Amino acid sequence: MGVYYSLQRLLKTRMWSDKLSWIHFWSWQVVILCAAYTLPMGMTTSSEYAELIWPVDLLITLVWVVFGINMFGTILTRRENHLYVAIWFYIATWVTVAVLHIVRSIELPVTFTQSYPLFSGVQDALVQWWYGHNAVAFFLTTPYLGMMYYFLPKAANRPVYSYKLSIIHFWALIFIYIWAGPHHLLYSSMPDWVQSLGTVFSIMLIAPSWGGMLNGLLTLRGAWDRVRQDPVLKFMVVAVTAYGMATFEGPMLSIKSINAISHFTDWTIAHVHVGALGWNGFLTFGALYWLWPRIYRTELYSRQLANVHFWLGTLGIIFYAVPLYWAGWTQAMMWKEFTPEGTLAWGNFLDTVKHIIPMYAMRVVGGTLFFIGVLLGVYNLYKTAGQGTFMANEPAEAPARERATADEPSGQYWHRWIERRPIQMLLWSTILIAIGGIVQIIPMVFIESQVPKISTVRPYTPLELTGRDIYIREGCVGCHSQMIRPFRDETVRYGEYSKSGEYIYDRPFLWGSKRTGPDLWREGGRNLDIWHFNHMMDPRTTSPGSIMPPYPHLTDQVLDLKDLPAKITALRKLGTPYPRDFEKYAIANAQEQAKGVAKTLGEQESKLKDQGLEDKEIVAIIAYLQRLGTDIKVQPTTNQ
Amino acid sequence: MKSKKYTGTLLFMAMAFAGWSQAVQSTAPTATTEAQQLPDIMTIILAVAGSVLFIVAMIYVVKVNQFLYKKVLELEAQKSGAILPAEAEASAATGDSFWTRMRKQYWEDAVPIEHEGEITFHHAYDGIRELDNRLPPWWVNMFVLTIIWAVGYMYYYHWGGDGPSSIERYNTEMADAKKSMSIALAGKANAVDESNVEAITDSGALGEGELIYKNSCAVCHGQKGEGGIGPNFADAYWLHGGGIKNIFKTIKYGVPEKGMISWQSQLRPSDMQKVASYILSLQGTNPPNQKDPQGVIWNEEGETQDPSATPPAGQTEQPADSK
Numbered sequence: 001m002g003v004y005y006s007l008q009r010l011l012k013t014r015m016w017s018d019k020l021s022w023i024h025f026w027s028w029q030v031v032i033l034c035a036a037y038t039l040p041m042g043m044t045t046s047s048e049y050a051e052l053i054w055p056v057d058l059l060i061t062l063v064w065v066v067f068g069i070n071m072f073g074t075i076l077t078r079r080e081n082h083l084y085v086a087i088w089f090y091i092a093t094w095v096t097v098a099v100l101h102i103v104r105s106i107e108l109p110v111t112f113t114q115s116y117p118l119f120s121g122v123q124d125a126l127v128q129w130w131y132g133h134n135a136v137a138f139f140l141t142t143p144y145l146g147m148m149y150y151f152l153p154k155a156a157n158r159p160v161y162s163y164k165l166s167i168i169h170f171w172a173l174i175f176i177y178i179w180a181g182p183h184h185l186l187y188s189s190m191p192d193w194v195q196s197l198g199t200v201f202s203i204m205l206i207a208p209s210w211g212g213m214l215n216g217l218l219t220l221r222g223a224w225d226r227v228r229q230d231p232v233l234k235f236m237v238v239a240v241t242a243y244g245m246a247t248f249e250g251p252m253l254s255i256k257s258i259n260a261i262s263h264f265t266d267w268t269i270a271h272v273h274v275g276a277l278g279w280n281g282f283l284t285f286g287a288l289y290w291l292w293p294r295i296y297r298t299e300l301y302s303r304q305l306a307n308v309h310f311w312l313g314t315l316g317i318i319f320y321a322v323p324l325y326w327a328g329w330t331q332a333m334m335w336k337e338f339t340p341e342g343t344l345a346w347g348n349f350l351d352t353v354k355h356i357i358p359m360y361a362m363r364v365v366g367g368t369l370f371f372i373g374v375l376l377g378v379y380n381l382y383k384t385a386g387q388g389t390f391m392a393n394e395p396a397e398a399p400a401r402e403r404a405t406a407d408e409p410s411g412q413y414w415h416r417w418i419e420r421r422p423i424q425m426l427l428w429s430t431i432l433i434a435i436g437g438i439v440q441i442i443p444m445v446f447i448e449s450q451v452p453k454i455s456t457v458r459p460y461t462p463l464e465l466t467g468r469d470i471y472i473r474e475g476c477v478g479c480h481s482q483m484i485r486p487f488r489d490e491t492v493r494y495g496e497y498s499k500s501g502e503y504i505y506d507r508p509f510l511w512g513s514k515r516t517g518p519d520l521w522r523e524g525g526r527n528l529d530i531w532h533f534n535h536m537m538d539p540r541t542t543s544p545g546s547i548m549p550p551y552p553h554l555t556d557q558v559l560d561l562k563d564l565p566a567k568i569t570a571l572r573k574l575g576t577p578y579p580r581d582f583e584k585y586a587i588a589n590a591q592e593q594a595k596g597v598a599k600t601l602g603e604q605e606s607k608l609k610d611q612g613l614e615d616k617e618i619v620a621i622i623a624y625l626q627r628l629g630t631d632i633k634v635q636p637t638t639n640q
Numbered sequence: 641m642k643s644k645k646y647t648g649t650l651l652f653m654a655m656a657f658a659g660w661s662q663a664v665q666s667t668a669p670t671a672t673t674e675a676q677q678l679p680d681i682m683t684i685i686l687a688v689a690g691s692v693l694f695i696v697a698m699i700y701v702v703k704v705n706q707f708l709y710k711k712v713l714e715l716e717a718q719k720s721g722a723i724l725p726a727e728a729e730a731s732a733a734t735g736d737s738f739w740t741r742m743r744k745q746y747w748e749d750a751v752p753i754e755h756e757g758e759i760t761f762h763h764a765y766d767g768i769r770e771l772d773n774r775l776p777p778w779w780v781n782m783f784v785l786t787i788i789w790a791v792g793y794m795y796y797y798h799w800g801g802d803g804p805s806s807i808e809r810y811n812t813e814m815a816d817a818k819k820s821m822s823i824a825l826a827g828k829a830n831a832v833d834e835s836n837v838e839a840i841t842d843s844g845a846l847g848e849g850e851l852i853y854k855n856s857c858a859v860c861h862g863q864k865g866e867g868g869i870g871p872n873f874a875d876a877y878w879l880h881g882g883g884i885k886n887i888f889k890t891i892k893y894g895v896p897e898k899g900m901i902s903w904q905s906q907l908r909p910s911d912m913q914k915v916a917s918y919i920l921s922l923q924g925t926n927p928p929n930q931k932d933p934q935g936v937i938w939n940e941e942g943e944t945q946d947p948s949a950t951p952p953a954g955q956t957e958q959p960a961d962s963k
Contacts, residue, residue, distance in 0.1 A: 084765040153768045159760055161750075162773035172783070192805050196797050200790035207783035214776060222753045256806075339908060342821035347906025348856070486810035488817050492905040497810070528899030531860075531869055542859055542869075604869070 020070040027063045031056060042473035043113040047128050047508055049135045050104050054115045057105040064101065068094050075422045082419040085166040089146030091422065092174045092429045096138040099433065104131035110570045111563055114469070118574065121503030122451050123444050125185055125511055126194065130437050133181035136272075140280050141243075142174070145212045148240065151287045152216050155232045161218035167415050169211025174429060176205045178436030183254035186263065187485040188511060189500035191450055194440055195256070201436070202254030209247035216240040231306035235286030238314060242278025246271065261336075264481055264515040266356070267328030270321040277317045277370055285309065285377055292381050296388030305380045309373045316370030320363055327359035336489045344493055349518040350545050357547070454501035456634040459576045460627065462564050462590035463597075467624025469567075470617055471510070474551065481512035482521040482628065495522030495629070502631060505576050517548060524630035529597060530604035532622045554618040559594065561587045594619045687792070747778045825909070832909045834889040840917045849918030852911055856903070857919075865922035867931025870900065873922045875933045882938030887916040 034056045038044070044051045052060070071094060075087065083091075104127060107115035117124050153160050160166065182190060182198030217240055220227065227233040249271055253262050262268060293300050300306060334352040337345035346352050418425055444450050460468060471477070484490050486497040498521055503509060527535075531542055536554055539546040565583035572578045597619040602609035613619055736744070743749075750773055751759050759772040797803035804812065825831060832838075840846070854863070857870075865873035876882075879898075880890045891912050894902030903912060 080765065082763060082765075084768070150766075150768070154766075159756070159769035159771045161771055162775065163761060163770040164772065165775055165779075166770075168775060187806055193798055195806075196794060200793050203793075204783075204786045204790050206786055207779060210779065210782075214779060218750070218773075218776075221750070338817070340820070340824035341908045342817060342824065343904070343908050343911075344906055347903075486806050488810070488813050491810075491814075525896055526899075526901060528869060531899055534869070544859065 017070055017073060020066050020073075024063060024066050024070060027059065027066070031059055031063060034059070038113070042475070044472065044475070045107070045115065045117070045508060046472045046475075046477050046510065047104065047117070047132070048513065049132045050101075050128070053113050054105065054107055054109050055112065057101070057107075060101060061098075061105075064094070064098055068098065072422065072426075082416060083422060083425065084149070085160075085163075085170065086146040086149040087422075088170050088419075088425060088429075089142045089149070091426055092170075092433070093138050093143045093146070095426055095430050096134060096142075096174070096178075096433045099430070099437075100131045100134055100138070103127065103437075104135075108570045108574060110566050114563070114567075116507040116567075116570055116574060119445065120505060120507045120574070120576075121509050122189055122500045123441075124507065124509040125188070125503075126182065126190065126441060126444050128509065129184040130178070130181040130441060133184060134178055134433075136275075137177045140276070141177075141209075144243075144280060144283055145173075147287060148212065148216055148236070148283060151283075151290055152236050152240070153219055155230070155236060155286070155290045156220050156223040156226070158219050158221070158223050161215050161221065165211050165215050169208045169215070171432070172208035173205070173211070175432045175435070176201050176208055178433050179440070180205055180254065182440065183259070184513065185511075186254070186256050186259040187487070188483050189498050189503065191444075191500070194444065197440060199254050199256060202251040206248060206251045210244055213240050213244035213247070217244075231300075231303060231310055232286050232290045234307075234310050235282045235289065235313075238310075239279050239282035239286060242274050242282065242317070246275035246279060249274070260485070260487065261332040262328060263485075264513070265328035265332050266324040266359070266514075267332070268513065270324035270328060273324070274317065274321050277313070277320065281370075282313065285313070288377070288381060292384050293388070295391055296385050297391050298384060298388030301380050301383035301387060305376055309376045309380070312369050312373035312376070316366045316368075316373060319366030319369060321366070323359035323362035323366070327356035330359075331356055335493070336487070338489070344489065347493070349493070350543055353516070353547060354545050451500045451504065453504070454499060454632060457502055457504060457631040459505045459571070459578060461593055461623070462561070462568065462586040463593040463620050464624045464627045465567060465571075466559065466561060466564065466590060467620035467622070468510075470554070470621050471624060472508075474554075476520075477510045477512045479512075479514065479516035479548070481515050481519045483511040484519055484521050484629075490519070494519045496632065498629075499632065502629065505571075507571065507574065507576075517546075520625065520628055522629040524626050524628040525633075528604055529600045529622050529626065530608075532625055533601055533605070533608070533618060536618060536621070554621060555613070555616050557617045559590075559615050559617050559620055561590050564590060590620075591615075593623060597623050684796070687796075745777060746781060748776050749774050750776075832888075832913050834885050834892060837884055837888045837913050837916070839884040839920055840913065841921075845914050846918050846921055848911075849914035849916075852907065852915040853918050856906070857915065862927070862929075862931075864925065864927035865919065866927040866929050871934045872931040873919050874925050874927050874930060876923065876937050877933035877935045878938040879935035882920075884913075884916055884920060887919055888912055891916055 031052075035052055038053055038056065039051060043053045045053065050057075071090065075083070075091075106118045108118070109115040117127075119127055149160065149166070179201035180198055182194045183202045184198075186195050186198065188195075217237070220233070220237065223233070227237055253259055253268070253271060262271075289300060289306055331352050334346045334355060339345050418428070482498075484494045484496070484498045491497050533555075535542045536551045538550045538552075539548040564586040568578050568583040568586045572582075591614070594614040598608075598611075598614035601613055601619075601622075602611075751771070756771055761770045761772060763770070795801050797805075853865075860868050860870035861873055862868050867873070871877075871879055878886070880886060880895060890900065891907070892902065892904045892909075894900045896902070907915070
C-alpha cells in the first residue's frame with residue numbers, strides 16, 4: 001500500500017489501472033489464504049521462503065505480472081520527468097523478485113500438490129539460497145528502502161541528505177546483494193570458492209546497506225527534537241537503526257569463523273527477527289501512523305497509545321532477540337565443548353536443548369509484548385478511521401509531462417539521464433542483478449567436477465522416497481538438519497562429514513538451517529527400527545526430556561503408494577537413473593520393503609507382530625531414516 | 641572542486657590496492673606449504689600491517705606534497721599579486737586546523753544546516769527535496785576497505801595465497817585434537833581400555849556409574865537393568881560376552897548392527913569403567929518386568945581366563961570381534 005500511495009504522488013498521476021490494482025490486492029489475499037491452508041496441511045516444497053506448492057507459485061507469478069504491468073503503466077504515463085529514488089528501488093524490487101521466483105520455482109509437477117525441483121542436492125541448495133537470501137533482500141529490503149525514501153522525509157519534513165549517496169548506494173546494493181546467497185551454506189558441501197564469494201560479497205555489502213541507513217538518519221538532521229515527540233518519527237528511527245544493525249550483523253555472520261558458531265543455532269533466528277520486527281515492522285507502523293490520518297482527513301486518535309505501542313514493540317524486540325542471542329551462543333559453545341580426554345562434554349544433544357529452554361520462554365514474552373503492541377496499533381487506527389471521513393480520491397492536477405528535450409541543462413548530474421528512462425533503468429537493473437547469480441550458478445550446474453561423484457551413492461528406493469516425502473510433509477527439516485560440517489565436534493557427534501556427491505539424488509535438498517534437534521544425515525543404522533517406532537509414538541520414551549512433538553498418526557495413516565509411478569517417472573526425467581520401466585514395479589518394490597520393515601519391528605517387539613504395520617506410513621519414514629547417509633559406508637562391489 | 645575530491649578517492653583506492661598486493665606478494669613466499677597455524681596467522685598479520693603502513697606512508701607523502709604545492713602557489717600568487725584560484729582561496733580562507741581538515745577529508749563533511757539552501761536541488765518530488773551533500777568520507781573509505789579486504793581474501797584462499805581449504809583446516813583440527821587427547825589420556829585413571837580394565841567395587845565409583853547408567857543407558861535397558869529395547873542386565877545371559885572386559889568393549893565400540901551405539905565419544909574411559917562395573921553389579925538383582933533372556937550364559941570361567949592367552953574352545957561361542 002505504501003508503494004501504491006507513494007507511487008501515485010511521486011509520479012503525479014493516477015495508477016494506470018484501478019482494476020489491476022484491485023486484482024492485485026484480492027489475488028494476493030488469495031495467495032495468503034492458500035498459504036494458510038496448504039502449509040499446515042503439509043503441502044510444501046520445503047524450500048525456505050519458497051515453500052508454497054506449484055499451483056500457488058503460478059498464481060504468485062500472475063499476481064506479480066499484474067503488479068508489474070500496473071506499475072510500469074503508471075510510470076510510463078507519469079507527469080514527472082524524473083524518477084525519484086524510491087521508484088528506482090520499486091523497479092529493482094519488481095524485476096529481481098520476478099527473476100528469483102521464476103528460477104526457484106522451476107519444478108516438475110508430479111501431482112496437483114507435489115513437484116520435484118529441477119536441480120538436486122548441492123545445486124538445489126545453491127539456487128535455493130541465491131533465491132532465499134535475495135527474496136529477503138528484494139522483498140523486504142529494497143521496497144522498504146523505497147518506502148523509507150518517501151515516508152521519512154515526508155514525516156520529518158526535511159530534505160533528503162544526499163542525492164549522490166542515493167545513487168551510489170542504490171546501484172552498489174542491487175549489484176552486490178545478489179552474490180551473497182552462499183553465506184547460508186558456509187562449511188557445507190558447497191565448493192569452497194562459492195562459499196568464499198558469499199563471504200566477501202557479504203562484507204562488501206556493509207557500506208551499500210548502510211548508505212540507506214545514513215541517508216535516512218542524516219535526513220533527520222535538524223529534526224531530532226521532533227523525534228522525541230512524534231511517534232511516527234520514533235518508529236522510523238528505530239526501524240532504520242534496526243536495519244543498520246541487521247545489515248552489519250549479517251556480514252559478520254558471513255565470516256566463516258563466526259558462522260561456524262552461529263549457524264544452526266538461535267543466533268540466526270535472533271538476527272532475522274531484528275530485521276523483520278525492527279526494520280520491516282517498525283517502518284510499516286511508522287508509515288501507517290503517518291498515512292492513516294491523512295487518508296481519513298483527521299488527527300491520529302491517540303498519540304499516547306501510539307507511544308505505548310512504540311515502547312511495547314521496542315521492548316518486545318529486545319526481549320525476543322537478546323535471549324535468542326544468548327541461547328544461540330550457549331548452545332554452540334556446548335556443542336563444541338570437549339573434555340581434555342577427547343569426549344564430548346555434552347554428548348547427549350538433549351542436554352544442550354534443556355539448557356536453553358528458559359531463553360525460549362523469554363522469547364515468548366518478547367513476542368507477546370510485540371503482538372500486544374500491534375493490537376493497540378490496530379485499535380488506534382480503527383478509532384482514527386472512525387472519527388474521520390475516508391478520502392477515496394485526492395483531487396490532484398498536474399500538467400502533462402513535457403517530452404524531455406535532448407538538451408538537458410549542462411552541469412547536471414549524469415545520473416539524471418537514466419532517471420528519465422524507466423525502461424533503461426529496468427534493463428540495467430536486470431543486468432546488474434543477473435551477473436552474480438550467473439557467475440555462481442552456471443559453473444555449479446554445468447561443470448561436473450564441482451560435485452565429485454561417489455560410486456556407491458544410489459537413488460532412493462520407492463519406499464524410502466515415499467518416506468522422504470512424508471519427512472517433508474511433516475516438516476522435519478524445520479528442526480533437523482542433514483548436513484554434517486567438517487568440524488571435530490560434528491564428526492565425533494554425528495559421524496563422517498557430508499560430501500557433495502552424497503546428495504545428488506536429493507530433490508529437494510533437505511540440509512536445513514536450524515538444529516532444534518540433532519543432525520540426521522548419518523542417522524541410518526544408528527538406532528534400531530523399534531527405537532524409531534517408539535520415538536515417533538512418544539519421543540520422551542527414548543529421549544527423556546525431548547521437546548519433539550509425538551507423531552502417532554504415522555502408525556494410523558495408510559501408506560499412499562499410488563503416486564509412486566508418477567514420482568519415479570518425474571525423477572527419471574530430471575536425471576535420477578532409475579532403470580527402464582522401473583515405475584511399473586515401483587509399488588510392488590515398496591510393498592516388499594515395507595513388509596521387511598514391519599517384520600523387523602515385529603521381531604524387535606513382540607507386541608507389534610502382525611499388526612498390519614506394513615501398509616502404514618511409519619514404515620516408510622523408518623526406511624528413509626535408516627537409509628540416511630549410509631551410502632558411503634557401503635563397500636563398492638566388484639562386479640563393475 | 642567535486643571532481644578533484646573524487647580523484648583523491650580514486651587515487652587512494654589505487655594506492656591502497658597497489659600497496660596491499662605488494663605486501664602480500666612479498667610475504668607470501670615466506671609461508672611454508674604445510675598447513676601450520678601460526679605461520680599462516682603471521683602471514684596475514686604481516687600482510688595487513690604492511691599494507692596499512694604502506695597506505696599511511698603514501699597518504700602522508702601525497703598530503704605533504706599537496707600542502708607544499710598549495711603553499712608554493714600562495715607564495716607565487718603573493719609575489720605576482722595575482723588573485724588566488726577560487727579553490728585554493730576557499731580552503732585557505734576557512735582557516736581550518738589540521739585536524740578539522742583531516743576530519744572533513746576522511747570522516748564527515750556535511751554542509752551545515754544553515755547553509756543547506758545552497759546545495760538544495762531545484763527539483764522536488766511531491767514536496768520532497770534533495771540535498772547535494774558529499775558522500776560521507778568515512779562511508780566511502782569503509783566501502784573501499786571492504787573491497788580491498790574482499791580481494792585480499794579471495795587472493796589468500798583461492799587465487800594464489802595458501803589459505804587452507806575447509807577440509808585442510810578440519811584435518812589440522814583433528815590432528816591437534818589427537819595430540820592433546822594423547823597427553824590428557826596419559827594420566828593413569830583414564831588409561832584403561834578393554835585389555836586392562838578391571839571391575840571396581842568401591843561404592844563411590846559405583847554410585848557415579850549408576851548416575852551415568854540412569855542418564856544414558858536406562859532408556860533402552862530399563863531403570864533397574866530389566867531390559868527394554870536393549871537386553872536384560874540382571875540375568876546371567878549375555879549377547880556379546882559378560883565380564884568387565886567384554887562389557888567395556890561393547891559400551892566403547894557399540895554393536896551398530898543391533899542398535900547399540902558407540903559411547904567412546906561421550907564417555908571417558910574411566911566413566912565407561914564405572915558404568916560397566918555398575919552393570920556387572922546388577923547381576924542377580926531380579927528386578928520386576930524382566931525381559932526374556934537373550935544370548936548365552938556367561939561362564940565365569942571364561943572371564944577368569946586371560947583373553948590374551950590362547951583362547952579355549954569355549955570362546956568360539958562369543959560373537960566375533962569384527963564388529
